[in-house]
Amino acid sequence: MKHFIKICAIADLEEFKGHKFQLDSITEIAVFKIKDKIYAVDNVCPHNHTPKMYNGFIKKDFVVCPIHLYEFSLKDGKPKNFLGGNLELFETKIEDGFLFVKPSGKTKFNFDF
Ligand code: FES
Numbered sequence: 001m002k003h004f005i006k007i008c009a010i011a012d013l014e015e016f017k018g019h020k021f022q023l024d025s026i027t028e029i030a031v032f033k034i035k036d037k038i039y040a041v042d043n044v045c046p047h048n049h050t051p052k053m054y055n056g057f058i059k060k061d062f063v064v065c066p067i068h069l070y071e072f073s074l075k076d077g078k079p080k081n082f083l084g085g086n087l088e089l090f091e092t093k094i095e096d097g098f099l100f101v102k103p104s105g106k107t108k109f110n111f112d113f
Contacts, residue, residue, distance in 0.1 A: 020043055042087055
């Protein structure tokens with residue numbers, strides 16, 4: 001069973017801006033702070049496996065990949081305008097002003113263009 005990993009101070013997260021972090025040896029995450037909520041998603045877009053989600057932007061309850069502008073739900077990772085796979089979402093918690101994220105333990109391959 002995977003344990004939560006300390007990521008950063010909540011105060012260091014700029015609202016509505018994506019932040020990239022290395023979660024573990026195989027996973028990069030994109031973290032978004034939206035009002036009082038924090039979302040941690042896979043930094044790799046399911047569309048073209050491009051690790052740029054941190055550079056995306058928020059549109060209501062969706063994060064929009066900056067490469068081809070496909071949208072993924074921040075509630076369940078489902079794509080809105082694309083028939084491919086879901087964007088992986090990670091469990092988060094806040095303790096003493098710090099963000100913790102739980103790795104999924106899944107194996108993946110990233111293609112950086
Ligand atoms: S790589 Fe993200 S929408 Fe195409």
